[in-house]
Every structure is written in C-alpha cells, then in structure tokens.
Amino acid sequence: MAFDFSSRHVFVAGGSSGINFGIAQAFACAGANVSLISRSADKVAAAAAQIQSLGVQALGMAADVRQPEALQGAFAAAAERFGPIDVLVSGAAGNFLARALDMSPNAFKTVVDIDLLGSFNVARLAHPHLRKPGASIVQISAGQSFTPTPYQAHVCAAKAGVDMLTRVLAQEWGAEGIRINSIVPGPIADTEGLKRLAPTDGTLDAMAQRVPLKRLGRIEDIARMAMVLASDWGSYVTGAVIPVDGGLALTGPRDFTAAAEASRQARV
Ligand code: HXC
Ligand code: NAP
Numbered sequence: 273m274a275f276d277f278s279s280r281h282v283f284v285a286g287g288s289s290g291i292n293f294g295i296a297q298a299f300a301c302a303g304a305n306v307s308l309i310s311r312s313a314d315k316v317a318a319a320a321a322q323i324q325s326l327g328v329q330a331l332g333m334a335a336d337v338r339q340p341e342a343l344q345g346a347f348a349a350a351a352e353r354f355g356p357i358d359v360l361v362s363g364a365a366g367n368f369l370a371r372a373l374d375m376s377p378n379a380f381k382t383v384v385d386i387d388l389l390g391s392f393n394v395a396r397l398a399h400p401h402l403r404k405p406g407a408s409i410v411q412i413s414a415g416q417s418f419t420p421t422p423y424q425a426h427v428c429a430a431k432a433g434v435d436m437l438t439r440v441l442a443q444e445w446g447a448e449g450i451r452i453n454s455i456v457p458g459p460i461a462d463t464e465g466l467k468r469l470a471p472t473d474g475t476l477d478a479m480a481q482r483v484p485l486k487r488l489g490r491i492e493d494i495a496r497m498a499m500v501l502a503s504d505w506g507s508y509v510t511g512a513v514i515p516v517d518g519g520l521a522l523t524g525p526r527d528f529t530a531a532a533e534a535s536r537q538a539r540v
Pocket of ligand 1: 365366367368369370374375376377378379380382383414415427458459460464465466468469
C-alpha cells in the first residue's frame with residue numbers, strides 16, 4: 273500500500289528516536305513536512321537533519337512535554353512554518369523497571385508526568401493548530417495500559433490514562449472533524465523501550481517466544497498502522513485502542529523479575 277502525504281504537516285512529539293522517529297521517517301518518505309520535538313536539542317536536531325536528507329522539509333525543536341510554555345512555542349513555530357497540523361503523533365515516554373515499593377513518589381510522578389500529563393499537554397496545546405476538519409491524532413500507548421504488570425505500576429497507570437484520554441477526546445473533538453486513536457505496540461526490536469524491559473539475550477528471547485506470532489515487532493509495523501489511521505483508510509476510525517503486538521495482548525501479565533534483576537546488576 274503506497275501512502276501519499278505530500279505537503280501534509282506531521283508533528284511528532286517525542287520524535288527524536290526509536291518508534292516515534294521511525295514513524296516520522298515513514299511519513300517523510302510519503303512526502304510529509306515533519307516537525308519534531310524532544311528534550312535534547314542535539315538529538316532532535318540530528319533527527320531533523322536525517323529527515324531532511326529524505327528530501328522533505330523538517331523542523332526539530334527542543335521542548336519537554338512537561339513544560340506547557342515550551343510546547344506552546346513549538347506548536348506555534350511549527351504551524352507558522354508548515355501550516356495547520358494534519359497528523360499529530362504523541363509518543364513521548366519514559367520507563368524503568370521497579371517495584372512500587374522501590375519507587376519514590378517522585379519516581380512514579382515522573383513517568384505519569386511524561387506519559388499521561390505530557391499526552392494531555394500535547395493534545396490540548398496542539399488543538400488550536402490542528403486542521404479542522406481532517407486532523408488525525410495517533411497516541412503511542414503500551415500493553416501496560418490494560419495488562420496489570422508488576423514492576424510497571426507507573427507505566428500501567430499512565431498508559432491506562434492515555435487510552436482513556438483517547439476515548440474522551442474522540443467524543444469531545446469528533447464534531448470538529450478531529451480523529452484520535454491509540455496504537456499499542458508490542459515489543460519492538462532495537463528500541464530503548466525494549467532494552468529497558470529485556471536487557472539480556474535471554475530475556476529478549478523469552479519475550480519473543482511469548483508473542484503468539486513468535487517474533488519481535490519492527491518499527492515499520494507501527495509506522496504502517498500510524499499511516500493507515502492518519503490516511504483516508506482510517507477515516508471512520510476514532511477512539512480506538514489498537515494493539516499492533518503480534519497477539520501479545522492475549523497472553524496476560526509478564527514476569528519482569530529476571531529482567532529487573534539484570535537491569536539492577538547492570539547499574540551496579
Ligand atoms: C527507581 C528510579 C529509577 C529506577 C529513575 N528513578 N530511575 N526509581 N528505579 N530504575 C527515579 C529517580 O530516582 C527520581 O526520583 C525520579 O525517578 C526521576 O528521575 P530523573 O532521572 O530525575 O528523571 P528525568 O531526568 O525526568 O528522566 C525520566 C526517566 C528517564 C523516565 C527517569 O529514564 C528517561 O528520561 N527516560 C526516557 C527514555 C525512555 O525511558 N525510553 C523508553 C520509553 S518505553 P527521586 O525521588 O530520586 O527524585 C516505555 C515503555 C513501554 O515507555 C513499554 C515497552 C515494551
Ligand atoms: P525512545 O527511543 O526512548 O523514545 C522516547 C522519545 O521520547 C525520545 O525521542 C525522547 O527524546 C522523547 N522524550 C522522552 N521524554 C520526553 C519529554 N519529557 N518531553 C519530550 N520528549 C521526551 O523509546 P521507544 O522504545 O521508541 O518508545 C517510543 C514510544 O513507544 C513510547 O511511547 C513507548 O511507551 C512506546 N512503546 C514502546 C515499546 C517498545 O517495545 N519499545 C512497546 C510499547 C510501547 P529525548 O530523550 O530527547 O527527550
């Protein structure tokens with residue numbers, strides 16, 4: 273399936289690496305102008321330069337999704353450069369393995385602030401700049417949203433909130449012609465997120481074997497679903513939470529005890 277996003281404006285929050293950067297690259301290959309934000313000015317500038325090398329325009333800006341003023345400035349600058357936002361990908365996130373009793377209140381709050389409050393900030397502050405009608409918001413969630421997972425209390429709480437936000441905003445913003453959906457990636461190879469949950473070859477193999485399709489996901493698996501949702505092929509889909517996970521959501525809670533121990537030993 274060939275997608276054409278020529279001259280459309282795609283804004284990716286948390287877009288300087290991993291899955292979100294792969295999504296940005298896929299839209300760029302389909303002709304989109306791309307705006308990216310993340311915390312690190314160097315990382316986001318390098319990511320924007322890589323997008324530009326694909327032959328499209330790109331704007332990289334340092335902004336933390338926990339800082340509304342910085343975000344507001346980034347959305348204004350992006351809209352001035354490329355016009356209204358056609359596709360908003362919201363995927364800034366943080367994670368580490370820890371039991372609830374090993375998390376300080378600030379540790380729990382940090383992940384909730386980035387993943388959940390950050391997603392609200394991104395959607396809320398993008399709203400004035402979204403194309404109406406026609407904009408599509410793609411939230412990048414995680415299976416922890418619906419699978420209660422030890423060592424992941426912060427991410428479970430935050431991503432459950434992200435998906436509820438998807439369902440509420442689909443109703444509040446539907447009349448303006450704005451669609452919003454969540455993609456729930458499975459374990460995606462060669463990403464920071466998976467490295468944190470499966471830090472050794474053993475834990476990585478166990479993860480892949482748990483997936484009904486018996487393989488880790490690829491970044492392009494997620495990028496393709498984002499493009500379907502953002503294109504006319506997804507024009508009657510809103511408020512949906514869609515696993516793209518090889519069937520992992522069917523298998524119940526995972527045991528991260530070995531992975532947590534491996535992470536702890538790597539840190540000492
Ligand atoms: C317990 C920890 C901890 C750990 C940090 N903290 N790591 N507590 N165990 N392993 C605590 C700190 O002690 C501190 O609490 C609080 O968390 C905030 O830490 P900071 O380092 O000051 O926060 P910050 O600089 O904002 O960094 C946020 C971060 C960091 C989440 C902690 O890891 C980060 O920037 N991550 C971004 C990259 C990332 O995680 N990518 C993966 C996304 S994948 P105190 O009380 O000491 O102040 C994902 C999961 C999806 O989201 C599922 C994948 C399958
Ligand atoms: P990643 O490479 O670490 O991506 C996270 C991105 O968010 C980076 O660009 C990071 O850049 C940015 N970011 C982090 N905190 C931010 C903040 N406060 N403000 C703005 N930007 C911030 O991780 P990934 O594994 O690809 O994960 C991407 C998304 O997929 C996340 O939403 C994650 O929950 C989800 N997911 C991943 C997997 C997986 O297997 N990897 C599985 C399920 C879900 P800076 O450091 O420059 O800020």
